Structure formats: structure tokens, C-alpha cells
Amino acid sequence: xxxxxxxxDLAEMAGNPRVxxxxxxxxxxxxxxxxxxxxxxxxxxxxxxxxxxxxxGKSEVYADQFAAATRRFLNWYNELxxxxxxxxxxxxxEEFGVDEG
Numbered sequence: 001x002x003x004x005x006x007x008x009d010l011a012e013m014a015g016n017p018r019v020x021x022x023x024x025x026x027x028x029x030x031x032x033x034x035x036x037x038x039x040x041x042x043x044x045x046x047x048x049x050x051x052x053x054x055x056x057g058k059s060e061v062y063a064d065q066f067a068a069a070t071r072r073f074l075n076w077y078n079e080l081x082x083x084x085x086x087x088x089x090x091x092x093x094e095e096f097g098v099d100e101g
Contacts, residue, residue, distance in 0.1 A: 006046050009053045018096045038065050 006027070010020035029035075030043035042062050045051040056062060080088065 004047075005049050005052065013053060016096060022096070035069070036065070038062060 006024065007020070010023050011017065014020040014023060024047075027043045027047055030039045031047055033040045035043075039062070042051075042056060042065075046053065046056065077085075
């Protein structure tokens with residue numbers, strides 16, 4: 001990662017350089033449109049320094065997209081078996097050195 005504002009924000013927020021790098025990777029994917037035009041705009045603005053994570057978090061502009069994504073994630077997560085949850089947690093620990101928390 002570089003010394004761009006987004007890199008500093010991600011490092012502070014994630015507290016783990018591997019997690020921060022993974023988040024940035026996904027922001028880059030979002031900026032290419034994989035999550036739709038609104039999230040592409042948000043990700044591009046973050047990556048290009050036109051806004052910050054704090055500003056995005058306080059804004060209501062993307063609230064609907066975040067709420068929908070959160071619902072999709074929770075639906076997916078709640079359908080996992082205990083074994084799948086255990087495997088997911090094991091992979092996260094292995095890849096990022098983090099626990100479920």
C-alpha cells in the first residue's frame with residue numbers, strides 16, 4: 001500500500017495490514033462497477049481521495065446500498081451450517097490472523 005489517505009484510513013480502521021490490503025482490493029473491484037454504479041462512484045471517490053471513509057460512513061447517500069448489502073450478507077451468513085462457519089473462521093484466521101471476534 002502507499003501513503004495515500006485511503007491507505008492511512010484503511011490501516012487505522014482495519015488494524016491489520018492484510019485486512020486493509022484486502023479491503024482496498026475490494027474497493028478497486030467496486031470502482032470497476034461490480035456492485036453497481038452508486039458503489040462504483042463511492043469506491044472511486046475513496047480511492048481518488050475525493051472523500052474519506054469517515055465521510056462515507058456519516059453520509060446517507062449510500063445508506064440504501066449498504067443496507068441492502070448488509071441484508072444479503074446476513075441472509076447468506078445465517079444460512080451457513082455450524083461446520084461452514086467454523087471453516088470460514090479458520091480461513092479468516094489463517095489468511096488474516098484474525099478471530100471471529
